[in-house]
Amino acid sequence: MTKVRDSVKREIIVDAPLEKVWDALTKPEHLNRWYTKEANMDFRVGGKGYMNHGWGATSEGMYTEIEAMNRFVLQSFDGNFATITELEEVENGIKVSIEYRAPFINEMDVASKENMLFGTGQFLANLKAVYESGQDNRQHFWQTWIGVTHTSMVGGGTKIVSVIEDSNAAKAGLLAGDIVNELDGEPVLGYESFERLVNNKAINQTVQLKIVRDKEEFALTCEVAAYPVAY
Known part of the structure; x- marks a missing residue:
């Protein structure tokens, strides 16, 4: 029997040093440069993270896994939703992937999935723009x-x-x-x-x-x- 996927993922390659990309994803002052309107993070296993994405959208949870310069997981407080962020050094930069994993993703309609992935893709493209050319494009979103x-x-x-x-x-x-x-x-x-x-x-x-x-x-x-x- 084929296992039904319970996750969706977007990824991008950023031509920047690994340390800078890691900081961009894990430090509030850096997240605010390309992604969040406001971020409050206690970045440690068991620490809490809160992000105001703008446009009325927020997310929060607890960090359950952290592998420095490689991977971290932010899980919702009820345990039903996890955002998995992974970094990989590749030939032309750092591949950043963001995966959303939850049992209910299988039950989401396709339009909702596409909307979620579109938003993630917009912000990942902005990460690339900010760290490769210094251009923040959020005013156009x-x-x-x-x-x-x-x-x-x-x-x-x-x-x-x-x-x-x-x-x-x-x-x-x-x-x-x-x-x-x-x-x-x-x-x-x-x-x-x-x-x-x-x-x-x-x-x-x-x-x-x-x-x-x-x-x-x-x-x-x-x-x-x-x-x-x-x-």
Whole structure:
């Protein structure tokens, strides 16, 4: 019998010394440079960690494993969720991987998993940017949306899972089940592609979406709104 995965992971390679990358992940003043709005950490086995990620999101837990310059685990206080961070020296830098492990991950819908991994990927890319070029890009994250949850389609496009009531997407006539293949002529390759395309638009800008609904293809126009939660 094939074991169902109870974890999801993102990784990136950062061209910086191991010690600097380790500090970036384990010291509050360094975390605040690329990731957290506020971090409070007692970085030792049995110590507590708290992180305010911005946009109304926070996390906290206890450090249960620490292998200096290699690996550490932050586990939720109820023991049901663990964030595993690992560093590996590779030819062109340090490979940083962040894995989320919990029994309920198997039961999460695909859209929620993609959302979680997209956010992690955004911050890991910012780690790379800050430590390779000194550029902090957080001011460009989560600026706009249209008010939908969605999930990648095999072969391209993203499928609308739900439409927020009274959102711009609802006003435009988007429905759950619609598949978005293009935004202003740009191909939508999946979840991340759609999020980035929308986020590159200005607040109150009108965009054109190419939609497939019940095998029929047509266009809808939708106004882009400010993301509902500020940094």
